[in-house]
Amino acid sequence: MALLVVRGLRVRYPGAQEDALRGVDLELAPGEFVCVLGPSGAGKSTLIRCINRLVEPASGQIIWDGHDAMRLKGAHLLAYRRQIGMIFQEFHLVDRLPVLANVLMGRFGYVSPWQAAIGRYGPQEVAWARQALARVGLAGYELRRARDLSGGQRQRVAIARALVQRPRLMLGDEPVSNLDPVTARAIMALLAEINRRDGLTMLINLHSVDLARAFATRVIGLSRGQVAFDGPPSRVDRSVLEQVYGTAG
Amino acid sequence: MRPSKARSVPGAGLLSLSRRTWAALAVLIAVHVWAAIGTEFSPARFARLANSIELLTRWWPPAWELADRILEASVVTIQIALMGTTLAVLFALPLSFLAARNTAPGRFAYNASRTLLTVLRGIPEIVIALVLVPTVGLGPFPGVLALFIHNLGVLGKMVSELIEAADRGPQEAVLATGGGRGHMILFGILPQIVPETLSQAFYRLEVNVRASLVLGFIGAGGLGHELFLSFRVMRYAEVLVQVAAILVLITAVDYASAWVRRKVM
Structure with missing residues (x-):
């Protein structure tokens, strides 16, 4: 059964002339590593923020593990969100x-x-936190201030933060766009390793087509708020990229 | 070589202002001319500068024999300012979360707390102190309360604006973990506003040292009271020592503020 089903998702931001998402359909099976490609403004960030309900869609369905996640409120919404980890382009740690x-x-x-x-x-929670840090290669960094770390290390801390949620899905909003190419690849490799070993489902927005080809099990191309491509990375060729990014470049 | 016949191109420079902006500037200048007339602004009067210099010469030599008493008064002054400021910070912090658009629990709480802050800010310290004297009696205590209440209004506004300007990123990250409003305020916002809040608090401490002088005029004690007494009997030699003490206090607060900011930032 699908972990997540998205149907007919529409989003319009207040004051905007056009919908940010214009009817997106999507199904995620457990264990997939899905990368979302698309030009700036295509709705990549909006899509993943709808999934954990940081952005309220105008209409559409979000079905999580067979249950309607659109109508969740209060404690139920929080309980839903804690099953979904999220990492960001700017890491969003508490630097101090x-x-x-x-x-x-x-x-x-x-x-x-x-x-x-x-x-x-609880001791179990602290143990999970230490394990998560070791997992991302930062054992021994517990007492360092977040702001003293490098960009790559900070993203590792953010990944550890998401892991101690013990999530069933990990969302990434361009988590490597702020990193140098070598570090970006290392972070993607870490996510891929977590995906393989834990079976943690990944839905990651990317700017880099190469990284998507290298790590994804499936690629989704978003263009102007709609799914323009959905298939294996091997099928991402020139014509697909033109379809997603537009010929104008 | 620079091509000849350069001329201002619309939209190209810092001063490429629109017609409307120039009109606004003209209005602004007119308002200030009006204010200058109203305040009898007149550099010509500096012709009588000698009068002030003559006054200042009567301040010398400073009455150092009063140093002990002035030191004691300085301690009271700094205590009044410290209590007033710290109380204001402690109460302003929770209140400003009600008065910030992004954290207010509702429109009513937002509007009510904004209005409250404006009212508190609008009442001068000296009026608050005068009103409180019949209740709590003369002395430093009504001064502390007056500084507290006025500064609650000032700091509440400043901190609520810091809250509104806080980076959304960490707040979003807290929500994404399944954290609630409380987590978001404590972890997503508070750490971001601490340095600037401290900085503002120290600035208010400095302002309050000076404000407590005025409160001294109406019996709150401290340096202000001493200053008032010496001025009234025209003992300018004492005034000189008191002014020196004030300068030392303000400078000390400034150094303390810089030190704390270095530690916290």
Whole structure:
């Protein structure tokens, strides 16, 4: 059964002339590594923000694990979101806090704000945080301040933060666009390894066609708010790219 | 070589202003001419500069024998300013989350707290102190309360604007983990606004040292009270020492502020 089904998703931002998404259909099977390609403004960010309900669609369906996720509210919405990890282009760590506190943010769905403020987490949660840090190659960095790390290291911390959510889906909003090519490839390789070993489903927006070809099990091309291509990376050729990005470049 | 006959091209330079902007500037200048007339602004009067210099010569020599008493008064002044400022910061922080568009629990709370802050900010400290004296009596305490209430209004507005300007990224990241409003405020916003809030708090401390002087005129004690007494009996030698003490206080606050900012930023 599909992990996530998206049907007829439409989004219009307040004051915008056109829909940001114009009827997107999408199905994700567990264990897939899906990369979303498309020019700036095609709706890539909007699509993944709709999936974890950071952006409210005008219409359409989001079905998570067989259940309607569109009507979730309050505690149910938070419970839904904690099953979905997310990483960002700008990492979005709390720069002033130590790495460990940033990773444990992934447990916010389970601890009260005050418990989080005084750093009161269960031993199991702290153990998961340390394991996650080791997993992303940052064992021993627990007490370093997030802002003292390099871009690649910060994205690793953000991945660890998402992992301690113990998510069933990982969303990425251009997570490597702010990194140099070598670091970008290393981060993609890390995501691919997590995908393979844990079977964690990935839905990652990318700017780089090469990285999508190298790591994705499936590529989706978005163009002007619609799916223009959906298939294996081997089928991403010149004509597909023209279709997705437009010939004007 | 630079081509000859260069001329201003519309839209090319810093001063390529539209007709409307030039009109607005003209209005602005007119308003200031009007204000200058209203305030009897007149550089010609500096012809009598000698009068002020003559006054200043009567300040010398400073009355250092009063140093002990002035030191004591300085301590009271800094205590008034410190209590007023710290209380204002502590109460302004929670209030500003109600008064920021992105964190207010609703339109009513937003409008009510905005209005409250404006009212608090609008009442001068000295009026608040005068109103409170019959209740709490004379002395430094009404001064502390007056500074607290006025600065609550000032800092509440400043901090709520910091909250509105905070980077959305970390807030989004908190929501994406399944965190709620409380998590978002504590982790997504608070760490971002701490340095600038501290910086503003220190600036208000400096302003409050000066404001407490005026409150001293109505009996709040401290350096202001001393200054008022010496001025009234025209003992300018004492005034000189008091002004020196004020300068030292302001400078000390400034250094403390720079030190803390270096540590926190």
